[in-house]
Amino acid sequence: DERYNVKETEAKWQRVWEDRRCFEVGEDPSRPKYYVLEMFPYPSGRIHMGHVRNYTLGDVVARYKRAKGFNVLHPMGWDAFGLPAENAAIQNKVHPAKWTRENIAAMREQLKSMGLSYDWRREVATCEPEYYRHEQKMFLDFLKAGLVYRKESWVNWDPEENTVLANEQVIDGRGWRSGALVEKRLLSQWFLKITAYAQDLLDSLSTLERWPERVRLMQENWIGRSEGARLMFDLAGRSDQLEVFTTRPDTLFGAKFVAIAANHPLAAELAAGNPALAAFIAECNRMGTSEAAIETAEKKGLDTGLKAVHPFDPAWTLPVYVANFVLMDYGSGAIFGCPAHDQRDLDFANKYGLGYTQVVEPAADKDAAVAALAKGEAYTGDGTAINSNFLDGLSVDAAKSEAIARIETQGRGERTINYRLRDWGVSRQRYWGCPIPIIHCDCCGVVPVPESDLPVRLPEDVTFDKPGNPLDRHPTWKHVTCPKCGKPARRETDTFDTFFESSWYFARFTSPDRSDVAFDKAAADYWMGVDQYIGGIEHAVLHLLYSRFFTRALKECGYLNVKEPFAGLLTQGMICHETYKSAEGQWLYPTEVTDGPGGGLVHVETGAPVSGGRSEKMSKSKKNVVDPAGIIDGYGADTARLFMLSDSPPERDLDWTESGIDGAWRYVNRLWRMVMTADLPPVGSAMPELGAEAVKARRLVHKTVVQVGEDLERFHFNKAVARIREMTNGLAEIPGNAMGGGWVLREGLEAAARLIGPMMPHLAEEMWAALGGAGLLAEASWPVADTSLLVEDSVTVAVQVNGKLRATIELPKDADSALAEQTALAQPQVISAMSGKVPRKVVVVPNRIVNVVV
Ligand code: ANZ
Numbered sequence: 001d002e003r004y005n006v007k008e009t010e011a012k013w014q015r016v017w018e019d020r021r022c023f024e025v026g027e028d029p030s031r032p033k034y035y036v037l038e039m040f041p042y043p044s045g046r047i048h049m050g051h052v053r054n055y056t057l058g059d060v061v062a063r064y065k066r067a068k069g070f071n072v073l074h075p076m077g078w079d080a081f082g083l084p085a086e087n088a089a090i091q092n093k094v095h096p097a098k099w100t101r102e103n104i105a106a107m108r109e110q111l112k113s114m115g116l117s118y119d120w121r122r123e124v125a126t127c128e129p130e131y132y133r134h135e136q137k138m139f140l141d142f143l144k145a146g147l148v149y150r151k152e153s154w155v156n157w158d159p160e161e162n163t164v165l166a167n168e169q170v171i172d173g174r175g176w177r178s179g180a181l182v183e184k185r186l187l188s189q190w191f192l193k194i195t196a197y198a199q200d201l202l203d204s205l206s207t208l209e210r211w212p213e214r215v216r217l218m219q220e221n222w223i224g225r226s227e228g229a230r231l232m233f234d235l236a237g238r239s240d241q242l243e244v245f246t247t248r249p250d251t252l253f254g255a256k257f258v259a260i261a262a263n264h265p266l267a268a269e270l271a272a273g274n275p276a277l278a279a280f281i282a283e284c285n286r287m288g289t290s291e292a293a294i295e296t297a298e299k300k301g302l303d304t305g306l307k308a309v310h311p312f313d314p315a316w317t318l319p320v321y322v323a324n325f326v327l328m329d330y331g332s333g334a335i336f337g338c339p340a341h342d343q344r345d346l347d348f349a350n351k352y353g354l355g356y357t358q359v360v361e362p363a364a365d366k367d368a369a370v371a372a373l374a375k376g377e378a379y380t381g382d383g384t385a386i387n388s389n390f391l392d393g394l395s396v397d398a399a400k401s402e403a404i405a406r407i408e409t410q411g412r413g414e415r416t417i418n419y420r421l422r423d424w425g426v427s428r429q430r431y432w433g434c435p436i437p438i439i440h441c442d443c444c445g446v447v448p449v450p451e452s453d454l455p456v457r458l459p460e461d462v463t464f465d466k467p468g469n470p471l472d473r474h475p476t477w478k479h480v481t482c483p484k485c486g487k488p489a490r491r492e493t494d495t496f497d498t499f500f501e502s503s504w505y506f507a508r509f510t511s512p513d514r515s516d517v518a519f520d521k522a523a524a525d526y527w528m529g530v531d532q533y534i535g536g537i538e539h540a541v542l543h544l545l546y547s548r549f550f551t552r553a554l555k556e557c558g559y560l561n562v563k564e565p566f567a568g569l570l571t572q573g574m575i576c577h578e579t580y581k582s583a584e585g586q587w588l589y590p591t592e593v594t595d596g597p598g599g600g601l602v603h604v605e606t607g608a609p610v611s612g613g614r615s616e617k618m619s620k621s622k623k624n625v626v627d628p629a630g631i632i633d634g635y636g637a638d639t640a641r642l643f644m645l646s647d648s649p650p651e652r653d654l655d656w657t658e659s660g661i662d663g664a665w666r667y668v669n670r671l672w673r674m675v676m677t678a679d680l681p682p683v684g685s686a687m688p689e690l691g692a693e694a695v696k697a698r699r700l701v702h703k704t705v706v707q708v709g710e711d712l713e714r715f716h717f718n719k720a721v722a723r724i725r726e727m728t729n730g731l732a733e734i735p736g737n738a739m740g741g742g743w744v745l746r747e748g749l750e751a752a753a754r755l756i757g758p759m760m761p762h763l764a765e766e767m768w769a770a771l772g773g774a775g776l777l778a779e780a781s782w783p784v785a786d787t788s789l790l791v792e793d794s795v796t797v798a799v800q801v802n803g804k805l806r807a808t809i810e811l812p813k814d815a816d817s818a819l820a821e822q823t824a825l826a827q828p829q830v831i832s833a834m835s836g837k838v839p840r841k842v843v844v845v846p847n848r849i850v851n852v853v854v
């Protein structure tokens with residue numbers, strides 16, 4: 001009994017595809033283009049199951065679209081800058097460049113063993129100057145276009161990694177990688193003006209019809225548009241004013257205090273003569289700046305002693321606090337607090353005995369609002385203004401407008417829109433990143449590196465023996481002469497946030513060989529935007545929003561003609577696997593666990609009881625990771641690919657199971673054996689006369705061709721797999737002596753090879769060759785069904801007697817009324833329901849119903 005030789009077969013076809021350059025593409029205006037892209041990996045060293053799923057999904061789309069006649073661009077590259085390389089350098093004394101390049105080489109081989117249909121000529125690695133030189137130029141162009149600025153700003157400082165973190169990299173007040181408590185520091189940073197596009201980024205979300213609703217919603221929340229007012233408070237005894245941002249100017253008559261951020265300039269000024277305040281500010285600075293950190297921290301404040309004058313009543317003053325829940329980089333870093341209608345304000349007022357005045361009354365349930373307030377719950381709903389002078393009786397909306405109108409006539413402020421979105425700080429105090437092309441001169445200040453001096457190469461002769469940035473310590477690299485005045489000057493030693501590289505790589509793939517420009521304009525015009533982007537949901541706001549911004553900025557600077565980089569987006573679910581714990585709470589590898597004699601789970605060696613079995617996201621810490629290399633080595637790429645596709649829809653989490661992999665493996669072998677053992681007529685023989693069984697099988701084949709096509713269009717890969725299995729089961733059931741059975745079996749197996757082509761390309765190619773198919777399957781077109789075979793030839797018709805269902809009958813489609821009536825009246829259940837009576841009337845609704853009235 002011959003076995004399918006996976007290793008040899010898969011390697012063979014990978015070689016053939018490469019030799020024949022099947023997946024290399026160029027611009028071809030005569031064919032519709034299709035650009036499919038998976039999020040490129042960080043070269044950590046080995047691929048993991050998430051990669052296998054991601055790239056399998058992309059490859060199915062790429063191969064399917066190719067078969068459908070599209071000119072398909074399907075590239076792959078490496079998101080190669082970033083912290084792990086530097087950490088490896090520190091821990092293992094290996095240079096980040098060496099570590100990264102070796103990892104890339106290893107992972108490239110792993111990806112190649114998966115049989116992915118990439119145009120490998122287009123491979124890019126973002127850590128190479130051939131790549132990053134272009135983003136240095138982009139940065140200089142953005143600078144000229146006014147999309148870049150430098151600002152002293154408070155940053156999240158990770159004390160362990162010695163670097164600035166983006167707000168998004170701070171999770172619950174801790175560094176996203178190190179887990180260290182984040183501090184605040186003041187540093188000069190480069191910023192990209194993503195906020196200039198806030199409204200457009202928001203408005204255009206509705207045009208992204210092929211994006212998951214969930215991702216669009218996350219971006220909408222991230223951009224966080226708020227309508228409200230800017231309003232100036234006079235300060236008693238001072239000539240300056242304090243600006244606040246409010247979305248509830250209708251509640252001004254309920255104001256009890258004003259509060260400013262710890263980093264507000266006014267706070268710094270007052271702290272100079274107030275040690276208690278200085279200490280409080282220092283305490284606030286130890287807290288993370290993320291919204292989550294602020295949300296969860298206890299609300300605290302300190303009265304500055306300063307008084308703010310109420311804008312609608314000069315005799316009314318409010319205490320001015322410094323409060324830890326006021327963010328410096330939102331609105332103006334100052335608020336007025338209305339405790340009755342904002343929970344934070346109420347908590348704060350209750351803590352410091354500031355009281356509250358209700359100024360909005362709900363239409364119904366007035367007492368409930370009063371009672372809730374007494375219990376410490378603010379009323380934040382709609383209603384009518386009360387206790388509010390000239391606003392009394394107005395709805396919340398009308399009162400907002402009226403209050404703003406009053407503020408505007410007083411010249412104290414105006415209606416305004418605020419976004420939660422902040423500008424993107426791109427400076428990182430790290431070595432392994434793209435150098436920011438800037439020179440600092442004592443005479444001239446900040447001077448851009450002249451374009452003719454690009455790229456600013458990252459020096460590789462650096463050491464990691466001390467904490468901090470090796471570029472700072474490099475003996476020569478940073479010392480340059482000022483391009484403007486020629487005096488000694490210093491290079492900027494900060495590098496770009498690595499999200500910089502991933503914000504434009506998709507466009508670089510359109511012309512990676514151009515060294516003079518970032519993209520060949522014609523190529524970018526032909527290929528962009530990406531028709532289908534596939535990756536993890538964890539990038540819903542960061543990478544995907546930065547890329548949308550970057551594309552807009554590139555368009556503004558004349559690089560590109562599109563503003564949305566990704567027309568379609570598919571976010572894949574996670575790979576989960578069972579987890580186990582010992583009685584002591586230690587994670588155990590699934591291989592350490594077995595069924596105990598008493599029925600429960602026990603440790604294989606010690607026999608100690610074990611708990612668990614729950615499926616959770618694969619992670620090293622939980623010891624439930626399965627290395628794809630072992631699976632591909634043992635079962636082959638096709639089996640791994642099939643399993644990734646067959647179990648769940650791509651957006652959903654997928655449970656890794658031994659039995660699932662086993663099932664996929666058995667199916668691979670079964671298909672191969674079917675082809676090898678089938679007794680088939682020669683390829684291309686004319687269709688003989690078919691008996692009923694052959695006709696039935698043939699219908700199934702053609703129906704499956706249509707349905708699998710529809711499934712793949714909708715990314716319902718698991719359904720497609722199930723239908724193909726159903727079809728091959730049907731083919732296996734054709735009796736050996738069925739008239740024309742062999743011919744239909746050949747047609748069915750040829751169809752099977754072509755349908756599994758996108759999913760299990762090696763096996764498909766092997767089957768295709770064995771069946772004597774012409775050329776390579778990788779280059780063959782998608783099968784076309786004979787639609788005449790799809791027409792259902794019989795219909796099920798209901799038979800009612802006096803309105804009650806008595807029977808169902810099978811009739812030829814569009815049978816005439818006489819046949820329908822005759823068949824209906826012959827049914828035993830119908831005869832008995834008529835109890836010997838003669839029908840008064842028989843109504844036939846063709847293909848639907850026969851109604852007998854007695
Ligand atoms: C007074 C008021 C009364 C407010 C009331 C709310 C309810 P969104 O919707 O997120 O834009 N705020 C303004 N700037 C702030 C800052 N830098 N840090 C913390 N909070 C700030 O929230 C806008 C509201 O958040 C503003 O409206 C302000 O409080 C507060 F019954 O003004 B409000």
Ligand code: ZN
Nearest residue numbers: 441444482485
């Ligand atoms: Zn100078």
